[in-house]
Amino acid sequence: MAAGRAPILTPRGDDFPRWYQDVLNKAELADNGPVRGTMVIRPYAYAIWERMVAEVDARIKAAGAENAYFPLFIPESYFQREAEHVEGFSPELAVVTVGGGKELEEPVVVRPTSETVIGEYMAKWVQSYRDLPLLLNQWANVVRWELRPRVFLRTSEFLWQEGHTAHATEDDAREYAEHILHSVYRDFMVEVLAIPVLVGAKIAQERFAGATNTLTCEAMMGDGKALQMGTSHELGQNFARAFDVGFLDEHGEQRICWTTSWGVSTRMMGGLIMAHGDDAGLRVPPRLAAVQAVVLVVRDEDGSVTAAAGELVDSLGRAGVRARLDARVETGFGRRATEWELKGVPLRIEVGPRDLAEGQVVVARRDDGAKVPVPVAELAARAPGLLEEVQAAMLADATERRDALTTVVDSVEEAAEVSATGFAVLPWRLLDDAAIDLLGRSAVTVRCLQTPDGELPGGAPADELVAVCARSY
């Protein structure tokens, strides 16, 4: 029956960007907004984003930071105070010049990031070494006018979390920036998103505007391209100086703080889609999924199947599984099965009269398509374990693919070639300006620097570091 029918989605191998668009539409994730570069996040995608927020927020709080909220509008003059910051952000600022029908005396910028406003208030709040470290975070929307927008990956407005901290010493600031990268971002991405991200440091050219060091989590997408999934910056004393964030130390000496900032955004939705999606649609890892299991009533003559399915949903819920009932029997089974596959729900539990007669249900895994019968009485007890199996399998799949598409090379030419389809790892010492320029001609960039065993460079000697190169989103 399916033979001869057009595929639901453009196959990934035919046209990856087109496939991505198809997933956004068919899985009802997002639409373009009316203003170029803006997006509408639809309920199913927003539910996933809320799960991301919950998981990341819990980790941020575990790292000791507290949530606060700073204004959307920032005086334009604030941006002028940090030279590199202005230079980096000027091209993508949205500036409001009229308010209440009148030309404003000083234009206000719609925040592209909040270092400047937060710096102003940190200066006010921090007086003593006893006030440090000051660990703040906010969940907010930000605006960066984009020339080439792509839903979730690069939009002019996006949702994110931005952490901002002030510390007494450089070491303390560095440790905290690293702690966030590892214990919040990498942990979340690997354990919840099931995406095996690389951690590393950005080269100077790729640093955040105003940072002294930018740490990154880099993921590989289904087409071998890289996606920066999150960054954590050491800002040195650049912003602290510009905004006069100072304190008296225990010896009564006036000193300047060391600050950090770090963020992850709705871009992770794009990463989720492109890292795990297949030709049948999205695949959501169970720990992330807003709907972990859908109980699908295959057909129902007298209401008894729906009743039994409802009980299964309840029992799954009691077992800690986020389950949902699909009893829309007026819609064909195949249609509904396809819909849930598009949406990537990890487990589909099929219940029909035949199953009930045999005291079983059929459990279909979204990750590998396997279908196994499970006795009704055992479903709730077995589902959590099965979800964990799916979670582990998805991480293993993604890791295997990333490793298969990663090649260690020892020349710039090879790096350019290999980066056409995946990641190239080569000695950092080979990458002088001319080499970086050469890679650039193939749209290849240095994603991050690592130690050979994949850790942050830290204090490792520069000539021992490796550079991970790839094309990127």
Add this chain to the structure above:
RNA sequence: CGGGACGUGGCGCAGUCUGGGAGCGCACCGGCUUUGGGAGCCGGGGGUCGCGAGUUCGAAUCUCGCCGUCCCGACCA
């Protein structure tokens, strides 16, 4: 912002070259038959042909301008 392609019901497209009925598939609504992988048949509803000028008796079709989308390059979460 440079190069390329494309804008026709919600989605995907034909029609444009060679001007004259706005059509097709899917989706949607109603009815009947169906229901273990995208249902079938019958009957319906829905479109300023991206926007604006121009040429013409007449423009989806020709001309110009603008906007948007996608791809490829320069920047970012």
